[in-house]
Amino acid sequence: MSPVDCNIKRPTPPSIIQVLPAEPLLLMGAGPVPVPAEVARAGSMVINHLGDTMNLVVDGVKEMARYVFQTCDDKIYGISGPSSAAMEMAMGNLLWPGRKVLVLKMGTFSNRFAEMAAGVGAQVEVLEAADGQPVPAELVEKKLAQGQYDVVTTVQGETSCGVWTRDLPTIACLAHQAGALMVVDAVCTLSTMPLKKDEWGIDVVFTGSQKGLSSLPGVALIAFSDAAWELLQRHPGPKPHWCLDVTRAQNFWGNHTYHYTAPVTGLLALYEALRLICEEKLEHRFARHRHSSLALQAGIAGMGLNLSIALEHRLNSVLAIDIPTGADGARARRYMAECFKVQISESYGRNIVRIGQMGEQCRSPNLFRTLHALGVAFTHEGIKLDLSRGMAELEEYLIQHAAGVL
């Protein structure tokens, strides 16, 4: 008798090299982003998931994550999974039936908190922002005065529409005054702009590896304050998740013992990505991101395209650009990819395209290539733009403000 089922055809697929485009696309969308060579190299190695070498990697990742999150927290965890897994770890450990969360909603990702909180049986209230704006601190203050919440959630940057929660430090302070824990999604913002976990009183903050940190997708990072750690100990159980149970994660991240097989390659890459951030220094990294984004914004506006979000609410890490009337955004993006090998992102139901300004995206050659491709693609769509002026504005900004930064 045959050891294999003859009814199941053996596939003969092409090799991955044949699957991938001959020339890789420059990833200028909302993530993942390009990774430095050191990170790519680190991510190509496999070591054992337990033992002395891995202990050094884990301790190093925790120490560097403390710097990047700006915290003295001990309870820092890497998670095998996307950023959403970190969000799920926060919601699944801090919330359960009988507990109440206030979700500040500005778009797709801030609303994901509400979906996850409902999934673990918590009572959820959503405070929604006006279109293209963050939820202002005054509105949060009013809402917190009307009810008792255990947790307040928000995003520092809402990637789906490019909105920045400028009031984050005030909102965290209000949440604390109201006796609630503050949980923050810093997925598209960490290491691209200031975030001071301890000073601002944030209890839980998390990020993914594939955006500002410029590492390989697949490992998320999360930090818990002592107050959050204390509260989650009171979970009545059973916990809804096993992999995402923080107390189990403490086995690996606190005690160097087995929880599940760690994402070894992703952790090695993350170690290297964090090391490069420490080497660059946060102050310089923030300046690089800010100037890169502002230069690109000057170029986009200079050629006659409209940045969707008003300046005071605009997120620098992900830019939303209105698709001009008469143009087809999907076709323009495809044109950019085919003709210029530049990939930017689609929208989440909005009439926009999005360009990322995170990590390795913020290098001047990438700005010129992306802006030029964007301008030509929309010109090809029949839109009248001043491409030369846009390119000149980009260059002028860099000369005036960003010499030696980018």
Ligand SMILES: Cc1ncc(COP(=O)(O)O)c(C=O)c1O
């Ligand atoms: C702000 C924000 N939160 C959460 C997520 C979810 O990230 P992931 O796709 O890694 O789960 C994203 C992804 O773009 C994001 O931008």
